[in-house]
Amino acid sequence: MTPLANWYTDAAGYRKLGLRADDLIPEESETVELALKRLSPKEAYDRVFRLRRAFQCSLSHQLLPKEEQTKPEEDILYLTPIIKEIEAGKKEREDLESMVIKRRAA
Template identity: 60%
Template structure:
């Protein structure tokens, strides 16, 4: 999950952010996931063990909302339709809810590996 990012570099320079922001907004809107009511973290593949653990750690309401969004998007896909414009996910609603849990689990796994690799010194 952890990949190098240009985001901190761009955020630190307001002139660059003003230039890149319209392109980023266009790209996110052209992806189409907001038109079916999904959040960006709903697009994270569930195949890895890390994501499976993160999904188990979700609060019950958040897990229910996620399943509802995925089922509604699947149904809309089958019908070849999109939601009415007033029901689309907005930028304010599209917040990360799973990414932080995934990062926490990756940090825990890294710490576990480092602790398992320690060799005790006998004096």
């Protein structure tokens, strides 16, 4: 399945615009917005730069030169681990809030 997955990822075309997979996550969710706030300043700047550059390429109907395209080894998940951490924290909070404490009979 790996060759098929690699082919599909390449066919998606986001790497040819200089984007990473996590750049494609929609920002409408409260969880994603919180994860974006938790990014380091450099990672947040790099993300905005990649998005703006991809938007410019899209407007001009051009792809980045080969040397500027995202390589498979550079396409690491930087936002997904933070999102999973936030969701785990929310679930733990919900579990603690829904816990019922019963007194023992004396």
